[in-house]
Amino acid sequence: MGTSAFAGTDEQGNFRLELGDKLKYVPLDAMATAKLAYETGGGCMHQVFHAMITMLAKSSSADAAKFATIPTALAGYGWAGIVGQGTVCGNNNATGMLVNILDDINGQNNAVIGATFRYYENTVLPLSSDEFVAGIGSTAEKSALVGKSTVANSILCHSSISNWSKANGLPFVKKGERCKRLSASITFHLVELLNRAYAGEDLSALPESKPSEEAQACQSCHGSETTMGSAASVKADMECTTCHTGHFN
Structure with a gap:
């Protein structure tokens, strides 16, 4: 029997959630x-x-x-x-x-x-x-x-x-x-x-x-892969203007 059959179980064979386990919804x-x-x-x-x-x-x-x-x-x-x-x-x-x-x-x-x-x-x-x-x-x-x-x-x-x-x-x-x-x-x-x-x-x-249109606009400069000029790289989809007033107001 493949070792994968025992993944996520304790010594008694009872299921124990392990990193990477996925359960059916x-x-x-x-x-x-x-x-x-x-x-x-x-x-x-x-x-x-x-x-x-x-x-x-x-x-x-x-x-x-x-x-x-x-x-x-x-x-x-x-x-x-x-x-x-x-x-x-x-x-x-x-x-x-x-x-x-x-x-x-x-x-x-x-x-x-x-x-x-x-x-x-x-x-x-x-x-x-x-x-x-x-x-x-x-x-x-x-x-x-x-x-x-x-x-x-x-x-x-x-x-x-x-x-x-x-x-x-x-x-x-x-x-x-x-x-x-x-x-x-x-x-x-x-x-x-x-x-x-x-x-x-x-x-x-x-x-x-x-993300909202405002947050997506922020991501155009503050991207996770590329940025514009000296803009910080950011990975977030949350609302930005709740805390940040932006650069153009």
Whole structure:
């Protein structure tokens, strides 16, 4: 028997996720997964990652049993932008962590990550429709704790929380219900994107999976392979003008 048959297993032959292992995705119920994320504690990254892995472990995936072995508590470090540092939001961190271990979904894995990040940057969040609030098991009364939904304009926790705080006159410590719903919102959209990719849709062709026109304009000089003049080489698709005012204003 080839040695590859034993890859990713411990001495007892039990599966153990190894670098490079890829597990099969199957379509999930977006609202049910979002509800689980809302009900899960441990911060935003853990909410999203735990909900996705748990649902896949209960799914019809050929790798369901393997998903069940993944210790989702590892994602607990991502709260408030990595242990309170306000950097990359745990919702985005969890998205990358999950998609990185998924087998190729019609060549759309990178597009799923891009589309999720751009959605986080540019959408009024958390979702607040009556249907969504009821679907995740929250209540209209708790909506008062959320206040106005806002646009992050960045993939960073710092920007997301700051914009929400300014719009609602609330401090960081009051973010609980807002961030629980935000994690549910991103989980919902992530499942939708994965399901669409699984169905064969070309997400990479959609504007929502690409950087904004402003960010693409920045990349024309600040490229990853070539630059213009003394311009720094940059590898990023995130919004630029959130932090950088540009050169022409």
